[in-house]
Amino acid sequence: MDHYILAINPGSTSTKIAVYKNEDELFAESIDHSNEDLARCRGLRDQFEMRRALVFQALEKHDFDKSRLSAAVGRGGQLPPVKAGGYGVNEAMKRRIIQGPIIDHASNLGALLAAAVAEPQHIPAYIYDAVSSDELKEVAKVTGIPEIVRQSFCHVLNSKATARKVAAQMGGRYEDMNFVVAHLGGGISISAHEKGKIVDVITDDAGPFSPERSGSVPILYIVDMCYSGEYSKKDLMKKLRGMGGLKAYLGTHDCRRIEAMIQGGDEKAKLLYQAQAYQISKGIGELSPTIDGTIDAVILTGGMAYSDMLTDMVSKRVSFIAPVVVYPGENELESLAYGALRILRGQEPCNEYVDNYQEKEELFI
Known part of the structure; x- marks a missing residue:
């Protein structure tokens, strides 16, 4: 039986969609949202209405009949741990x-948009591998401050999907193998995968700095900045996310430009790129003992994994841990569609979301 699946990935400045027939992509579309369009949206309702209309227009553009769909699946957002x-x-x-x-976060709209397409067609709407998916071991949740419990936030969707692919290429099953996966993008997260579960993570604010995020900075320096009177909370958040990392040092987060600077003899850019690779390698090493060093492969994925310069520097430092597999790209639409396909085929269960919410207003969808 053929299954037609619509995958929807809302991002901060775009909404990406694709329709799959089983494992094959029929078409994909990236719908960009201008600053002006986003500025006109005063809240979640306006964002939802704008993006829903554009998703429907994209399906019409490709002359795709929504009644052919078997399911719609959206990117899982920032729900409480699931x-x-x-x-x-x-x-x-x-x-x-x-x-x-x-x-x-824009990803929260994934569930709403999937439902907006699916419900009129009387087909299921799913989310898959939400950012907040939590499979951490209890020992991994302990911090040095009793009031703070570590939570699992990482690039779950792409990290798990890529690990599944690597496992298959190695002739095994994801559920039987162990990996350390470094997702290298605008934010960098590293995850330890033990027998099909992410048992520990280094989140994008607790490890390597990235093209636009500061990563882990000694906490006493941050405390000093908080109480210096020079920065508002908004200012510091920008330094941590959006205006940190390579962008803070070099004025750009585009790794292609940074590599061109290095090739042109820029020693500062060279040092910073080496430092980023150094910190990524440290993060991979830090997680290796969490699965007792029994690792089938170290996987480098995400958009920055297209950089041979970066992946070569990391590989040289961590290849003693396990074979290094480079699998570039984020592959999020494919990952969503394949997850929905496994549910439709009965290969995975569909979980039920339960929440003790307090009703405040009528839903707008």
Whole structure:
């Protein structure tokens, strides 16, 4: 039986969609949102309405009949901690996204947009491998401050999907193998995968600096900055995310430009690129003992994994741990579609989202 699946990935400045027939992509579309369009959206409702209309227009552009769909799947957002895998979009999930409390992020719209397409067609809407998927061992959640419990935030969707592919290429099953996966993008996260579960992570604010994020900075320096009177909370958040990392030093987060600077003899750019690779390698090494050093492969993925210069520097430092596999790209639409396909085929369960929300207002979808 053939399954037609619409995958939807809302980002901060774009909404990406693709339609798959089983494992094959039929078409994909990246819908860009200008600053002006986004500025006109006063809240979640306006963002949802704008993006829903554009998704429908994209399907019409490709002359695709929505009645052919078997399911729609959206990127999982910043929900409270959930299990990895697929969830059906239900009223409880919608209310949590619309009413909160929830971290504000464009990915939260994935569930709402999937439901907006699926419900009129009387087909299931899913999310898959939400950012907040939590499979951490209890020992990994302990911090040095009793009031703070570590949570799992990483690039779950691409990290797990890539690990599945590498496992298959190695002749095994993801559920039977161990990996350390470094997702290298605008933010960098590193995850330890033990027998099909992410058992520990280094989040994008606790490890290597990235093209635009500061990564881990000694906390006493941050405390001093907080109480210096020179920075507002908004100022510091920008330094941590958006205006940190390579961008703070070099004025750009485009690694292609940075590599061109290095090739042109820029010693500062060279040092910083080496430092980034150095810190990525440290993060991989830090997670290796969490699965007792029994690692089938170290995987480098994400957009920055297209950089041979960067991956070569990392590989030279960590190849003693395990074979290094470079699998560039984020592959998020494919990962969403393949996850939904496994649910439709009965290869994975569809989890039910349960939440003790407080009803405040009528849902707008």
